[in-house]
Amino acid sequence: MRAIHKALALAAIAGAMALPAMAGDVSKADADKFVTMCDKDKDGMMSKQEMMQMVEKMFDKHDTKKMGKLDKKQAEDFLKDLLKGSG
Ligand SMILES: [Ca+2]
Numbered sequence: 001m002r003a004i005h006k007a008l009a010l011a012a013i014a015g016a017m018a019l020p021a022m023a024g025d026v027s028k029a030d031a032d033k034f035v036t037m038c039d040k041d042k043d044g045m046m047s048k049q050e051m052m053q054m055v056e057k058m059f060d061k062h063d064t065k066k067m068g069k070l071d072k073k074q075a076e077d078f079l080k081d082l083l084k085g086s087g
Contacts, residue, residue: 005068009055012079030083058082 038046038054062070062078070078 006052009052009059055082
């Protein structure tokens with residue numbers, strides 16, 4: 001189940017990055033911000049583990065009913081939050 005959860009989160013990220021309507025133009029600055037946000041060990045790079053931890057934290061923040069899932073509105077806010085780079 002854990003692996004499926006991570007795969008879904010990865011898919012959400014990939015979708016957020018790929019969807020122009022959601023992401024607009026993902027600029028270098030956006031990428032820099034995203035990497036910096038995820039980069040817990042400050043090596044200047046975003047590992048898969050670092051990204052997943054950040055995504056899980058963000059997911060949990062929007063999973064206000066603690067159901068382990070997001071409805072469409074929550075998912076929208078989740079994606080916006082991810083791309084905004086706050087967390
Ligand atoms: Ca890192």
